[in-house]
Amino acid sequence: MNGHCPECGAPLEGKTECREYLNEMIKWDFEDFTGVGKIHHLTVLSYNLQHPNLYSSKGLQNAIESLTEYMQNPMDYTAHGTRDREKLASDIRDWKITGTAEDHGAYATKPEWKMLASDVVAGGLVHYVENVKKWSQSVLEVLQE
Numbered sequence: 001m002n003g004h005c006p007e008c009g010a011p012l013e014g015k016t017e018c019r020e021y022l023n024e025m026i027k028w029d030f031e032d033f034t035g036v037g038k039i040h041h042l043t044v045l046s047y048n049l050q051h052p053n054l055y056s057s058k059g060l061q062n063a064i065e066s067l068t069e070y071m072q073n074p075m076d077y078t079a080h081g082t083r084d085r086e087k088l089a090s091d092i093r094d095w096k097i098t099g100t101a102e103d104h105g106a107y108a109t110k111p112e113w114k115m116l117a118s119d120v121v122a123g124g125l126v127h128y129v130e131n132v133k134k135w136s137q138s139v140l141e142v143l144q145e
């Protein structure tokens with residue numbers, strides 16, 4: 001199927017939905033969890049920020065804060081992932097992360113993304129880690145504009 005992702009605009013060549021790009025990256029993460037998998041949390045965050053409907057409005061806000069903190073201290077992705085998991089553990093959180101029909105994240109104006117999940121997948125596993133870093137950096141830059 002051709003066409004583009006209605007949310008982020010990624011070309012869907014040979015795919016039915018954008019989520020398949022994320023699934024490919026997640027597969028890489030889990031095949032090499034102590035290697036490229038260290039970047040997993042950042043991959044999911046970048047993907048979700050380009051698909052804000054996945055979040056509740058508060059979840060989206062939280063994700064933006066989380067990515068901003070990452071970029072200020074990019075040395076330890078694993079620690080960030082752990083901290084976010086603890087912070088977001090459902091027993092201490094009284095709001096939903098996941099978007100619903102009534103409450104989902106959205107941007108005031110549709111962002112013009114410079115890099116997409118499809119670009120990262122196209123770069124292949126060899127460039128995966130550096131591309132995810134570039135991707136997340138570009139997501140943050142666009143959101144801060």
Ligand SMILES: [Zn+2]
Pocket residue numbers: 005006007008009010018019050051
């Ligand atoms: Zn998409």
